[in-house]
Structures are given as C-alpha cells and as structure tokens.
Amino acid sequence: MSRIDAARRVGVSPRFSRKTIGDLFGDVFSLLFGFIMNTIDLVITPIQRRIGIRRMAYLFLVPNMLIFSIFVLFPMLLNFYYSGTAGTKLFPEDRTWVGTENYQTLFDCEDFTDPNSCNEDFFWRAVSNTVVFVIFQVGGLVLLALLTALILNREIAGRGFFRSVFFYPVLLSPVVVGLIWKWILQRHGLLNGLLETFDPERDATLFLLERNWAAFWVILVSIWAQMGFYTLILLAGLQSIPAVLYEAGQIDGANNWQSFRHITLPLLMPTMFVVLVLSLIRAVQVFDQVFVLTGGGPGTATKYMVQYIYETGFINQIPRRGLAASASVLLGGVLLVFTLFQLWLGRKSEVT
Amino acid sequence: METIRNFLIRKRGGSRVDLTDFLTYLYLGAGTLVMFGPVVWVAISSFKTQAQLIEFPPRFLPYAQETIEIAGYDEPLPLFLVTVNGEERELAQVRRVGIEAQMIDPEIPLAKPGRPSQDEVIKVNIDDRKKVEKVKLALENYEDPLEKFKFATYLKNSVIVTTVATIITLIINSMAAFALSKYKFFGRDAIFVTIIATLMIPISVILVPVFLVITRLNMNNTLWGVIIPGAATPTGVFLLRQYMLTIPDDLVDAARIDGASEWRIYWQIILPLACPALAVLAIFSVMWRWNDFLWPLIVLSRSELFTLQVGLNAFQGELQIQWHYVLAMTVLTLLPVTMVFAFLQHFITSGIATTGMKG
Numbered sequence: 001m002s003r004i005d006a007a008r009r010v011g012v013s014p015r016f017s018r019k020t021i022g023d024l025f026g027d028v029f030s031l032l033f034g035f036i037m038n039t040i041d042l043v044i045t046p047i048q049r050r051i052g053i054r055r056m057a058y059l060f061l062v063p064n065m066l067i068f069s070i071f072v073l074f075p076m077l078l079n080f081y082y083s084g085t086a087g088t089k090l091f092p093e094d095r096t097w098v099g100t101e102n103y104q105t106l107f108d109c110e111d112f113t114d115p116n117s118c119n120e121d122f123f124w125r126a127v128s129n130t131v132v133f134v135i136f137q138v139g140g141l142v143l144l145a146l147l148t149a150l151i152l153n154r155e156i157a158g159r160g161f162f163r164s165v166f167f168y169p170v171l172l173s174p175v176v177v178g179l180i181w182k183w184i185l186q187r188h189g190l191l192n193g194l195l196e197t198f199d200p201e202r203d204a205t206l207f208l209l210e211r212n213w214a215a216f217w218v219i220l221v222s223i224w225a226q227m228g229f230y231t232l233i234l235l236a237g238l239q240s241i242p243a244v245l246y247e248a249g250q251i252d253g254a255n256n257w258q259s260f261r262h263i264t265l266p267l268l269m270p271t272m273f274v275v276l277v278l279s280l281i282r283a284v285q286v287f288d289q290v291f292v293l294t295g296g297g298p299g300t301a302t303k304y305m306v307q308y309i310y311e312t313g314f315i316n317q318i319p320r321r322g323l324a325a326s327a328s329v330l331l332g333g334v335l336l337v338f339t340l341f342q343l344w345l346g347r348k349s350e351v352t
Numbered sequence: 353m354e355t356i357r358n359f360l361i362r363k364r365g366g367s368r369v370d371l372t373d374f375l376t377y378l379y380l381g382a383g384t385l386v387m388f389g390p391v392v393w394v395a396i397s398s399f400k401t402q403a404q405l406i407e408f409p410p411r412f413l414p415y416a417q418e419t420i421e422i423a424g425y426d427e428p429l430p431l432f433l434v435t436v437n438g439e440e441r442e443l444a445q446v447r448r449v450g451i452e453a454q455m456i457d458p459e460i461p462l463a464k465p466g467r468p469s470q471d472e473v474i475k476v477n478i479d480d481r482k483k484v485e486k487v488k489l490a491l492e493n494y495e496d497p498l499e500k501f502k503f504a505t506y507l508k509n510s511v512i513v514t515t516v517a518t519i520i521t522l523i524i525n526s527m528a529a530f531a532l533s534k535y536k537f538f539g540r541d542a543i544f545v546t547i548i549a550t551l552m553i554p555i556s557v558i559l560v561p562v563f564l565v566i567t568r569l570n571m572n573n574t575l576w577g578v579i580i581p582g583a584a585t586p587t588g589v590f591l592l593r594q595y596m597l598t599i600p601d602d603l604v605d606a607a608r609i610d611g612a613s614e615w616r617i618y619w620q621i622i623l624p625l626a627c628p629a630l631a632v633l634a635i636f637s638v639m640w641r642w643n644d645f646l647w648p649l650i651v652l653s654r655s656e657l658f659t660l661q662v663g664l665n666a667f668q669g670e671l672q673i674q675w676h677y678v679l680a681m682t683v684l685t686l687l688p689v690t691m692v693f694a695f696l697q698h699f700i701t702s703g704i705a706t707t708g709m710k711g
Contacts, residue, residue, distance in 0.1 A: 037619040044615045056614040057535035061543065064528035068584035072550055075561035082561055090564060148383065151376055164697040165384050171689045172391075173643035175661045179668060179682045180390045183397065183675065190393055193409035204408075224386070229704070236705040285556050288645040292665060306556045306646070313560045314650060325560045332557040339551055 076332075083326035088318055095322070102326040123327060125300045126308040129215070133304060134283040137219045141279050142272070145227050149234035150264075163235065167228035174225070178292025181221045182208065208294055211301040218290050218302045225289060226282070230275045237271030238264070270345075277342035281335055305331050391686065398679035399489040405675050416488035420444050420458050424466025431458075432481035436474060442484060443474060453478050493680035497667070501681050505656055506663035507688070509575060510642060513659055517579040518637040521588055522630055528584075529592035529626075530618050534604055544593075547586045555582060555647050563650055577651040578659070582640070588633050595629035596622060632703045642689065660685050 048056055078092065083102055085095035108119035115124035148166055152159055169177065184190045185207040192204040207213045241264065249259040287306035290296070296303035305327070313324030397405065400414040419428035422444060429444035434455060436443075443455035446468060455474045462468050531537075532544055555562060562581055563572075571577035599622065607617045623630070645661045652658055658666065664685050668678045693700065 037615070041613055041615045045613045048614055053608070053614060054535065054537060057531040057537045057540070060527040060531035060535075060614075060618070063524040064584045064589065065543070067524065067580060068547070068586075070565060071562060071581040072553070072558070072584065072586075073546070075558040075565055076550070076553065078561040078564065079558050082564075090567060092564070148379075151379055154372075154376055156376060156380070160698055160701075162380050162383070163701050164693070165380075165387050167697075167701050168391075168690075168693060169387055171639060171643075171693055172686055173661050173689075174645050175664050176682055176686045179664070179678060180394050183394055183679060184390055188406060188408040188410070190410060196409050224390075228387075232701055232705045285554055287556065292668070309556070309559060310646065310650075314563075321560050328557045328559065332553055335553060335557065336549070339549070339553075343548065 079325050079329055079332070083322060083329050086320075086322045088321075090321070098322070102322045105323060106326060106330070120323070122300065122303070123308055126303050126305050129300070129302065130284060130286070130304045132215070133219060133286055134280065137222055137283045137286070138276065138279050140219065141223045141227060141230060141283075142276055144223060145230035145234055145275065146272075148227065148231045149238055152231065152235050153238040163232065166231050169225045170228040172225065174288035175292050177221065177225045178289045181217070181224075182293050185217055209298050211298055214294050214298055214301050218286075218293060221293060222283075222286060222289055226279070230279060233275055234268070234271055237268050241267045273345045274342070277338055277345070281338050284331065284334060284338075391690075394679055395683050398493055398676075398683045399491070400493075400676065401490045402674075402676045404490075405679075413487050414489055415485040416490065418484045418486055422456075422458055422462075422465075424462065424464075429458075431484040432476075433484050434474070434476050434481045436476075443476075443481075445481075446473065448478065451478050452476070453481055455481075490676070493676045494684070497677040497681060500670075501663065501667045501677070502655070502658075503660075503663075503681070503684055506658050506660045509657060510660040513575055513578050513644075513648075514638055514641040516575075517583060517641045518634055520579065520583045521585060521637045522634060524584060525588035525633065526592050526623060526626065526630060527618065528589050529596050530622050532589070533593045533596040533599075534601065534622070547589050551586045551590060559646075559650065566651060571651075573652060573654055573657060575657060578644070578648045581647070582644075585637075587636070591633055592626060592629050595626055599625050628703070631699075635700055635703055 044059070047059065051059075081092060082095075084097060084099055085092065086098045086101065087095045089095050106120050106123055109124065110117035112118075112124075115121045115128060118124045152163055152166075156162070172180075186192075187204050187206055189207075191207065196202055196204070205213065207217055245263050245267075246259055249263055254262065285306050286304050287310070290302050290304065291307060294302045296307050309324045309328050309331070312327065313319055313321045396412065396414065397410075401416055404411075404415060418431045420431055421428045425446075429446065432443055432445055432453070432455065434441055434443050441457065444458045445453050445455050447454045453476045454468075455476055456462065456468050456472055457474070460472070462472055532540060566572050566577045566581070571580065603621055603625075604617055607621055612620070643661065644659070645665070648659050648662045649665070652662055655663070655666065664681060667681055
C-alpha cells in the first residue's frame with residue numbers, strides 16, 4: 001500500500017490533472033533529463049554496436065566500480081599495509097615498514113581488564129567505553145523502539161503525525177543534536193531548572209562534567225536521536241503481520257499477552273534482527289554527537305573508538321597514522337563480523 | 353458525541369475506552385514532548401538576550417526590560433517598578449550609585465532636560481526595585497554573528513554537496529544495479545559479493561587511507577573531496593538491485609526486440625519503474641550528506657568551504673560558548689531540514705518504512 005503511495009507521490013501517476021508549479025518543474029526536468037539521456041545515447045549506441053549487448057554490462061558498471069575501487073576497496077587494502085608502517089609521513093612510500101609493531105603497541109597490556117596497565121591506555125579506555133556504550137545504547141534503543149512501534153501499531157488517532165514526531169530527531173544532524181542537549185544539560189540549563197522547581201534545596205548537577213552522568217546522557221541522547229528510524233522499521237514489520245492470525249488466535253482463546261508472545265514476537269523476529277544488527281553497527285562507530293556534546297570528556301569518560309582513531313591519526317601534534325590504521329583494522333574486523341552475522345541471518349530467514 | 357469519540361479513538365467496534373488507551377495517549381503525549389521539546393526550547397532560547405540566558409531557573413519566554421526615551425538622555429532609560437510611600441510607580445533609572453538607584457518619573461517632564469534637580473530625583477535601594485519586562489525577541493542574536501558564521505556560504509556548500517552527491521549517487525548506483533540485475537556476465541557474482549562484504553564498512557573505519565587517496569588526487573580542501581568518496585555507496589547498489597530484480601526481464605527483452613538501445617532501456621524503462629527505490633535512496637543520500645560531519649571535518653580546513661555542520665562546530669568551538677549566538681545559529685542550521693520534513697514527512701516516513709525492511 002505505502003509503496004504505491006510512494007510511487008504516486010514521486011509522480012509515476014499524477015493524481016491531479018490541474019497543472020501546478022510543481023508539475024511545471026517536473027516537465028522542465030523531464031525535458032532536460034530526456035535531452036541529456038538522448039545525447040548520451042548518441043555516444044553509447046556506437047559502442048554497443050562494437051562490443052555487443054552482453055558486454056554493455058561492464059560499461060554500466062564502470063563509473064560505480066571506478067569510484068568504489070579508488071575510494072573504498074583500495075583504501076581498505078591500503079589500510080592493512082598502513083597499519084604495518086610507522087612514521088609521521090602521509091604517503092606510504094615514505095613510511096617505514098615495522099611489521100606488527102603497531103598491533104603489539106595496542107595489545108601491550110599487563111592486565112587486559114585494567115586499561116591503566118596498558119602501554120596505549122587511551123585505546124583500551126576507548127574500547128571499554130565503546131563496549132559499555134554499545135550494550136546500553138543498543139539495549140535501550142531496541143526496547144524503546146519496540147515499545148513505540150507497538151504503541152503506534154494500535155488503533156490510534158493521528159498515527160501518521162505521531163510517526164513523524166518520533167522520526168523527527170533522526171533528521172537532525174549530530175552537531176545540532178549535540179548542541180541542543182549541551183544547552184539543556186548545562187549547569188544553568190533547562191533540566192537543572194526543572195529539577196529545582198520540584199526541589200528548591202537541590203544543588204545543580206553538572207551533568208556533562210561528572211563521569212557517570214556524562215556517560216549516561218551520551219547514551220540517552222543517542223537513543224533520542226536514532227530511535228525514530230528503528231521504530232519505523234519495526235512498525236513496518238508489525239504491519240506486515242496478517243490480522244487473520246490474531247483473529248484465529250482470538251478464536252482459540254488467546255489473551256492479549258499470549259497473542260503477543262506467540263504471534264507478534266516470532267513473526268517480528270527477522271525485523272528485530274535487522275534492527276539489532278543495524279543499530280549495533282552504528283553504535284560501534286559512535287562519534288560525532290558525542291564529540292560535540294562532551295568532546296570525549298570529562299577526562300576520557302566518553303571517548304570512543306572512532307574518536308581515538310580520529311585523534312591519533314589527525315589531531316595529535318605528532319599524528320600516529322600507523323597506529324590509527326591498526327586500530328581501524330580492528331574496528332573494521334568487528335563490523336565485518338556483525339555484517340556477516342546479519343547476512344547469515346538474512347539468508348536463514350529467506351530460506352524459512 | 354459518540355461519533356466524535358469514535359473518530360478520536362478509532363477503536364474497533366467502538367468499545368469502551370480502557371486503561372490501555374489512556375496509557376497509549378499518555379505515552380504518545382510524553383513522547384511528543386520529549387521529541388519536540390528540546391528543539392522548541394532551543395528555538396525559544398535563541399530569542400533571549402545574553403543577560404536572560406544566564407538567569408536561573410530559566411523562564412519559558414524571552415523577556416527584555418522595557419526602556420523609555422526621555423528628552424535630554426542619549427540612551428533610552430530602563431524602567432523599574434518601585435513602591436514609593438506605599439504607592440506603586442513605574443520609574444526610569446537615571447543613574448546607579450552603589451546600592452542606591454536614582455530614578456525619575458517619566459510622566460513628569462524635567463525642568464532642565466538631562467539634568468534632574470534634587471527634588472525630581474527619587475532615591476531607591478536597588479533591592480526594592482523590580483524590572484518592568486515584556487516579551488521581546490532578541491533578533492540581534494541572529495543578525496550579529498552572521499559576519500563570523502557565514503551562513504549563506506555554509507548553506508550554499510551544504511546544498512551543493514548534498515545535491516551533487518545525491519545526483520551522482522543515484523546515477524552511478526542505478527547504472528551498476530541495472531547491470532547487476534539484468535545481465536549475466538563473467539564476474540557478476542564476484543562483484544556483488546564484494547559490494548555486500550563492504551556494505552557496513554563506513555568511511556570512519558578507513559579514514560586514514562581515504563584521506564591519503566584524496567590528498568594524492570589533489571582533492572583535499574575541495575568540495576569534490578567530500579562528494580566523491582561516498583558516492584558509490586554499497587547500500588545504494590544493494591537497495592536498487594534488490595528492487596530491480598522485481599522488474600520482469602520480459603520488459604527488457606521486448607524493448608530489445610523493438611530495437612531500443614541498452615542505454616534507452618536503462619533510462620526509459622528501468623529508471624521510471626525503479627522510482628520508489630530511487631526515491632528512498634535519494635532520501636537516505638540527502639540525510640547522510642546533509643548531516644555528514646566527520647569526513648567534511650577532515651577534508652575541509654578552509655572556512656569558505658565549510659558545510660553547515662562543520663561551520664556550526666567551528667563556530668561553537670571558537671566562541672567559547674557564547675550561547676546566545678550559538679543557539680541562534682543552531683536554529684538556522686536545523687531550519688532547512690525541519691521545513692523539508694514538514695512538507696514531505698509522510699513521503700519520507702512511508703518510504704523508509706517500506707524499503708528499510710529490505711536494506
């Protein structure tokens with residue numbers, strides 16, 4: 001239903017015959033588009049005559065593959081080489097090969113449970129912060145998104161409106177989100193103001209300057225900013241469950257909880273896994289919002305993996321790009337595991 | 353009455369409103385407050401004067417002290433509410449000496465303009481006066497910083513990056529998806545598997561080497577350096593390919609028999625039919641590019657090339673948090689997105705809901 005809807009809105013089949021300014025733009029656009037495409041056709045058709053229809057596939061792939069190889073594939077391979085070099089020079093030919101030294105530096109720890117005992121203690125702080133962040137952020141995010149999706153799936157007035165309400169923060173840029181919450185959480189901010197009206201005796205809390213509070217708010221703010229996206233996906237999953245099943249359940253005497261437990265949850269599982277993996281992958285890369293909100297502080301309380309890579313490779317006075325590259329190889333490895341996991345799950349759910 | 357209630361609640365069979373309905377609307381109401389509240393609060397705060405921003409606890413609306421022009425004084429004088437001899441009067445403050453404020457009554461004209469005599473001045477302890485205030489928007493928050501925060505330039509850069517990148521993304525990804533979904537050729541599966549494998553590897557993981565490539569190609573500190581690297585997004589190819597697989601091959605074959613060139617098949621048959629998927633990719637691309645922060649932050653170091661996000665970040669860092677300016681510029685930055693969303697919200701949410709499933 002909504003796909004048809006979307007198609008109609010894109011302009012596949014205009015609903016109104018009356019010409020609007022939008023239609024005029026559309027006409028001009030399609031004229032221009034047709035002209036450009038026809039011109040390209042003049043160039044491409046002779047090529048097609050020479051190489052044959054089947055090899056045209058390569059021609060269609062060229063632009064994408066060119067950019068993909070230069071800016072994704074090649075850098076990825078280069079990253080491995082880079083992680084084995086040291087020095088402050090940028091270009092690989094100027095750098096000295098040191099083998100696994102960077103990795104040894106990263107893993108040079110007396111006791112892996114205590115970041116302080118490590119040579120590269122910032123890295124391990126970042127790792128442990130990221131693990132804590134991922135667990136609580138993803139957990140909270142999935143639970144809240146599920147709850148919201150379930151509520152939006154009820155027979156309520158103004159569902160479209162509320163769906164948009166919860167989605168709105170997703171569109172805000174991380175910098176804007178960071179600044180908005182920095183303003184609310186600061187010493188003389190709205191939150192302290194509200195808390196004081198309930199309890200005038202209370203001293204203002206420095207939410208962003210106390211370690212635990214900062215870590216807590218970073219998680220909450222990122223849930224706030226992302227929840228709407230996953231709510232939408234879960235809601236779509238819920239709406240694709242046929243109503244017949246619930247009616248059948250009712251006839252069999254299932255109560256609300258039982259139909260949730262035995263119909264909704266199992267059928268929502270594939271969607272839940274998509275949401276889980278997508279949010280995991282994003283949570284591991286947490287950076288920008290937090291960078292604006294706390295700058296990684298207080299101390300290193302909210303410094304995460306990507307910020308470690310960014311600072312080590314670009315910001316520090318003596319950039320240690322080799323070290324940054326090896327840290328990102330490790331991060332990439334974690335993400336790859338999540339991706340493969342998702343693909344494996346996707347295949348499994350396709351089979352069943 | 354019954355119909356109105358049924359319309360509002362839209363319950364199946366019009367049964368009674370029960371506790372769960374109440375909780376539902378409570379949740380939705382609280383949700384609206386939590387989701388919109390912070391943005392609204394920032395928008396209101398951005399109209400407050402610097403003096404009012406440090407007021408604690410904060411008040412909801414922006415206020416400013418009322419002033420009055422009096423002959424003989426260059427600056428308008430601030431108005432205060434003062435109780436003199438048990439009678440409340442609105443007085444203008446001429447001068448303040450220590451804890452004593454010297455006031456005059458604006459209703460009574462001075463004998464010598466600008467120089468009140470001892471009889472005309474009313475002396476008040478500064479703790480006994482109250483500011484006369486009215487709701488007033490501090491528009492200077494928006495006007496003053498525009499010299500430093502080059503909103504027009506940043507906006508232009510952001511618009512260029514977002515539009516060009518989205519157009520390139522749509523074209524090259526749909527071409528690749530067309531090849532991968534409608535042809536059989538040597539190496540197809542290898543290419544597709546490679547794309548899938550990199551589906552979730554974001555640019556933040558390969559920061560250092562991509563920066564190196566950019567520098568080699570002299571794209572450092574150019575908008576192209578921001579636009580190009582993310583253009584061949586695996587997500588886009590994947591999304592479009594999956595959609596194009598649902599377009600019947602017979603259409604393509606029929607067009608070939610009619611003598612259409614491959615390029616014509618691509619743009620006159622496949623592209624229009626793939627419109628819903630293209631629209632979703634366009635939404636994603638616009639969202640990614642408009643909000644992108646880390647990569648432009650690394651590539652761009654000249655302020656005339658800054659995108660809105662990088663510009664806003666630099667602005668807030670530079671000013672040691674002069675909140676009255678930062679807030680106003682934050683509002684300017686979130687305004688375009690909010691307006692687009694207000695018009696296209698149904699289209700955006702339903703688009704993502706349909707294809708998000710497959711992604």
